[in-house]
Amino acid sequence: MSFSPLIRQLIDALRILPGVGQKTAQRTALHLLERNRSGALRLAEALEQAMQGVGYCERCRSLSEQPICNLCLDPRRDDNLLCVVEGPLDVQAVEQSGYRGRYFVLRGHLSPLDGLGPESIGIPELLERLEKGAFSELILATNPTVEGEATAHYIAQLLIQKDLLISRIAHGVPLGGELELIDGSTLSHALAGRKPLNPLD
Amino acid sequence: MSFSPLIRQLIDALRILPGVGQKTAQRTALHLLERNRSGALRLAEALEQAMQGVGYCERCRSLSEQPICNLCLDPRRDDNLLCVVEGPLDVQAVEQSGYRGRYFVLRGHLSPLDGLGPESIGIPELLERLEKGAFSELILATNPTVEGEATAHYIAQLLIQKDLLISRIAHGVPLGGELELIDGSTLSHALAGRKPLNPLD
Incomplete structure (x- = not known):
């Protein structure tokens, strides 16, 4: 048995999502059909409205509805x-x-x-x-x-x-990391960009 | 800056997909808006058609369009x-x-x-x-x-x-696996279900 045409079409369409391959698309399609049809219809509507309603800001070129x-x-x-x-x-x-x-x-x-x-x-x-x-x-x-x-x-x-x-923007060691896990180039940037530390500040 | 209403609505709707959390939903929404609007519109249509057109087979209860x-x-x-x-x-x-x-x-x-x-x-x-x-x-x-x-x-x-x-259906060791990686319960099923091996078969 292969999937019926509408399910196949849905599986193909789901594959445009980043990181979604054939298996994940199959599971997702059947999950939606069996467990969450209303959610899937809301998703369809949200996709359509966003694709048609969202453009680019004329000034900063970010995504914008105005x-x-x-x-x-x-x-x-x-x-x-x-x-x-x-x-x-x-x-x-x-x-x-x-x-x-x-x-x-x-x-x-x-x-x-x-x-x-x-x-x-x-x-x-x-x-x-x-x-x-x-x-x-x-x-x-x-x-x-x-x-x-x-x-x-x-x-x-x-x-x-x-x-x-x-x-x-400055390069250096990110906060919360451990020095031994940080690569050499980052560390050399961190050393080159070192600043005097005033304990009274 | 927070996202505009239509993008927020899309991000929320994407979270119904299995395995998709807030971060993935954000990336997916912006990916679709910036890179693949036609694919997203096809997905919206496929979702709608499948959710409305696919029901259950009266006989076997599998998903079916008829x-x-x-x-x-x-x-x-x-x-x-x-x-x-x-x-x-x-x-x-x-x-x-x-x-x-x-x-x-x-x-x-x-x-x-x-x-x-x-x-x-x-x-x-x-x-x-x-x-x-x-x-x-x-x-x-x-x-x-x-x-x-x-x-x-x-x-x-x-x-x-x-x-x-x-x-x-029989329980036992799956083909292609390595015995040392198989759990004890599976192996005990495999032993209990052992069959005579006839080298002439």
């Missing part, structure tokens, strides 16, 4: 700071740090082998955003990976002539 | 054998063994602590099916777990008076 997102509209944020990240989830992460400036969201990082050049990831839009704003500092918060570093350096070089402080 | 499933309608199958399994995926598994009789699909196994008694898992329908058919053997292929064994024994006891051969 032309300009709430974060860009918020008048209490610092208009001097612009933080560049690789994706919308990174905005969430940086927010948790207490940062309260503006953002610009790239569409990933430079990756020439995958055909992703400056235009594909939104560098022209970033330059445009810098023209329109009056920022005093640009914080490059791309991922601490080879591609993220390369993207940060590329942007820094592009803007070298501008009257703008360009900074990169 | 009142009677293809497997029950197939005239080439052996009408003497009825194999009882816990779910539709088990039908697929038993099919791979080359079995070509009929099936009856329970809705899981007996689990009194979860309030799943004989009625909830479809034992009355199984008895009805046995009345209507002319089976000579009932093969209990519930899972080799404590609950699956209990369910098999419960069914066997119910039918003890009937003129029907009742069998349970």
Whole structure:
């Protein structure tokens, strides 16, 4: 026995989810059919509404339902700071740090082998955003990976002539880790970036 | 910044999928929005069609789009054998063994602590099916777990008076495994079920 056409179609469709292979798709499809049909219908509706209703903020390029997102509209944020990240989830992460400036969201990082050049990831839009704003500092918060570093350096070089402080987030040992588990490159960054410790502070 | 309402709704809806927690739901939602909107819309449609179009076969209780499933309608199958399994995926598994009789699909196994008694898992329908058919053997292929064994024994006891051969699938060492990795109970089943080996066969 093979599955009936509608179940097969559902299994195929579920495979677009990241990390879902054939077996997981089968189990998920039958789980939904047997245990949670109302949840599955809600999911179908949520998918459709989100795909049709969510676009990109014209200013920061993050996902947004309005032309300009709430974060860009918020008048209490610092208009001097612009933080560049690789994706919308990174905005969430940086927010948790207490940062309260503006953002610009790239569409990933430079990756020439995958055909992703400056235009594909939104560098022209970033330059445009810098023209329109009056920022005093640009914080490059791309991922601490080879591609993220390369993207940060590329942007820094592009803007070298501008009257703008360009900074990169610090590399070092993450809080809560154990030194013996940390790789050599991270540790050499941590040593090079060492700071005087004043016990009276 | 928190996510916009439609994205939040999508993240919540994705959490009904088995094994998907908050973080995975967030990543999945943003992945679909940024990388695969057409796939997400296809998934929405497939979910809706399957949830509305797939019901249960009146005869074997497996998932089916027609009142009677293809497997029950197939005239080439052996009408003497009825194999009882816990779910539709088990039908697929038993099919791979080359079995070509009929099936009856329970809705899981007996689990009194979860309030799943004989009625909830479809034992009355199984008895009805046995009345209507002319089976000579009932093969209990519930899972080799404590609950699956209990369910098999419960069914066997119910039918003890009937003129029907009742069998349970064999327990033993699975093919391809290594003996040192197999647990003691399985091995004791394998020893108790040992068979004479005729080198001339």
